Amino acid sequence: MHVGTNHWALLVINIKEKEFHMHDSLRTKDDRDIPQYMEELRRYMKSKHIDAENWSLRYPDPCPQ
Structure with a gap:
């Protein structure tokens, strides 16, 4: 997903755990x-x-840089 003006992030839908994971x-x-x-x-x-x-x-750690 597009975040801000020039940055992208990955949002994972974890159906099993009923959570969204933002990388x-x-x-x-x-x-x-x-x-x-x-x-x-x-x-x-x-x-x-x-x-x-x-x-x-959730914001799982570690997140790749």
Whole structure:
């Protein structure tokens, strides 16, 4: 997913654990784009009959640089 103006991060959907995993080499946890992407993704998943409303967002370590 596109974060900010010139940075990309990988968002993994972990269905088994009911979590989203953000792999972001710059660790932009406070980026304003992330909540918007998460809301859009949850809305999409709901349209596919997957309730991800209470899934957590994790930032696994280590993250490749």
